[in-house]
Amino acid sequence: MKASDLFVKALEQEGVEYIFGIPGEENLDLLESLRTSSIKLILTRHEQAAGFMAATYGRLTGKVGVCMSTLGPGATNFVTAAAYAQLGAMPMLMITGQKPIKASKQGRFQVLDVVDMMRPITKYTAQIVSGERIASQVREAFRIASAERPGAVHLELPEDIADEETSPNLITESYVRRPTAEPKAIKHAVDMIELAKSPLLLIGAGANRKMSSNMLTELVDDFGIPFVTTQMGKGVVDETKELFLGNTTLSDGDFVHRAIEHADLIINVGHDVVEKPPFFMRNNDKKVIHINYNAAEVDPVYFPQVEVVGDIANSIWAIKEQLQTQKHWDFSYFDKVKKAEEKELPHGCDDDRFPIYPQRLVSDVRKAMPDDGIIALDNGVYKIWFARNYKARKPNTVLLDNALATMGAGLPSAMASKLVYPDRPVVAICGDGGFMMNSQELETAVRLNQHLIILILRDDAYGMIKWKQANMNFDNFGLDYGNPDYVKYVEAYGGKGHRIEAADQLLPLLKKCMQEHAVHLIDIPIDYSENDEILNNQLRLLSAKV
Structure with missing residues (x-):
């Protein structure tokens, strides 16, 4: 052969x-x-x-x-x-x-x-x-x-x-089962959870694989333990549940960080060191259970007291089978955090200003998308708003990259998602900078006859870096650029172009595009100038309320 x-x-x-x-x-x-x-x-x-x-x-x-x-x-x-x-x-x-x-x-x-x-x-x-x-x-x-x-x-x-010619030999895949956690480790974890006063579940990137979602959902539902997620842990458990306390998008000071600070035990499931740590351990002031396929990588701010190493879903099942609800568990502070968060996060969802307000953008996309719809985010400042404000209901329905965090991946990721799930709505959400790094793949999407929606969030600059440049008291320099006419650009490839000129045009246009099979591109002017004001106002309110 x-x-x-x-x-x-x-x-x-x-x-x-x-x-x-x-x-x-x-x-x-x-x-x-x-x-x-x-x-x-x-x-x-x-x-x-x-x-x-x-x-x-x-x-x-x-x-x-x-x-x-x-x-x-x-x-x-x-x-x-x-x-x-x-x-x-x-x-x-x-x-x-x-x-x-x-x-x-x-x-x-x-x-x-x-x-x-x-x-x-x-x-x-x-x-x-x-x-x-x-x-x-x-x-x-x-x-x-x-x-x-x-x-x-x-x-x-x-x-x-x-x-060259060679022997026609093939090697079949061997039967492999992932190792399960040692029973004594399970028992230690159960004892720690039962002894804790305010345990909190933290779901990371590793839990977004190998069907861990069902077991974690049962753990939350059966025992009423509140949970938070990292950016790459979004959607493992339905984020519309009352027990969801938020996503660890910001470095610190957000609603979710107050909950983490208050917890006396973090059940850390699927921790991946590539993501920014949502908490630091110092002087054993906080107990941590590490539940993952692999042992913890210990460093000065992460040294869990118990490690449950093995298949995550099996480990959660084993813990769930032995765990008993405790009368001394106190989740009242978490309830307070949740109420403050639910009051403040929707701020701006109905704001009619234009260029579009980030929270309005996120809210309208969430309203348009079904529970199993997939959004594939490129990298830019808008990722903060989607990670923080967009509630994912199913695993891998919010594809964001909090590891390499490279620009240029949003459109190709959306195209691959449409190949895997041709019957589910898929929306690529890209900044103008990231989109242009692989915009030529519009031709590929059209050639594949994909039904795809691409949102271009246009601020005519590398907005994330510009925002950080201002925050670090540097002068505005070197980050502004020009853009093509995106409507004509996608039409040149055989797709359909749209441009909104008022905030209230986005939601009906999204719904219309979902009904019409084509590669749709929507040019959306966006203004990030109030990022700091939005966040600082919310965090000030948080300090007063929680």
Whole structure:
């Protein structure tokens, strides 16, 4: 069997549905093998976007997303996407081509040591040096990518290896069960929760995988323990529940931080060190239970007293089976925080000012989206408002990146979401800066005949940095730019363009776009100038009330 055919058959055996990317001369054997396979090639306009799409596929499905590039510049364009998947714990395989390794006739033209380049930003990287190694290396790459903690892996398939004849051997996936927590650790955790006066559940990024949602929901419902989430833990448990106290979006001082400060025990589920810590431990003033697939990474501000290491869903089930509701539990302060939050967070949701007020934007998007609708956020100051004010009802319906926090991922992530869930509404929410970093993928979305809505929040500047520049008392310099006519821009690709000129136009337009199959782009002027005033007013009110 031709080695490239064996490679594709190994991918098919792993259940690969799509390969995202841009082939080059060194991939032509692999491309021909894909042509007659069950795998669909999603041709993108930039390798970075292909990587973002593969990573998002992995995030949503738990299966390894696959992307492909040629050698040299194609492979280097994967670097940001590799870091995005690696820091965000998204299972992804990158396949890159290479010049012949047995007898090169072109010197070092376009030749980089891609394997070594990928080493610091992947879980596994290797060059395939023989067709006989294909089956085992593909299986190993998929195993490592999907094992906890998931991440990026890389295989380089040189041109001459892809073309050689090899034995038609395949290696099937082995049956694996994730380890469960040791019973004594479960007992220690149960004892700590029962002894606590005001326990609080904190749900992080790691809980947004492997179907932990059901068990955590049952824990909250059965025992009435209030919960908060990190940005990448949004939606694991329905955030419209009365016991939801907020999202740890701001660094400190918010409603949710008052609840965390008051709790005498934090049940920290799925903690991931890539996210900003929502609390600091000092002098053992706070008890912490660490529940995760892996042991805690201890540092000066995080040193949990009990670690429950094993499958998260199984650990929560085991705790739930032994836990007894305690009469001395006191959640009255948390109730006070909740009431203050519910009174203040809606401020501005009906504000008619234009350019649109951030809270009005978030409120209208939430009203338009069904419970299972997906919003895919790029990176910018608006992410604060969506993380803080948009209540997610289901896991992975708010796709934001609080790990690498790269710009340019919003549109590709939305496109991948639409491939995985074609019947669910998907909205990409992008700043004008982030959108233009991968705006060429509008053509890909139109070519795929996707029903997609893209909101461009236009302030004609790198708004997040401009905001921080002002906060640090620097002069306004170097962050303003011009923009194209976005309506004409999307129409040039074959999509439909819209522009709002008043705040009350957004919600009806969103509803209309959801009914009409097309790639829709909505140009929304936005004003971030009152970010500080909005936050400071709310935090002052919070200090007076809680």
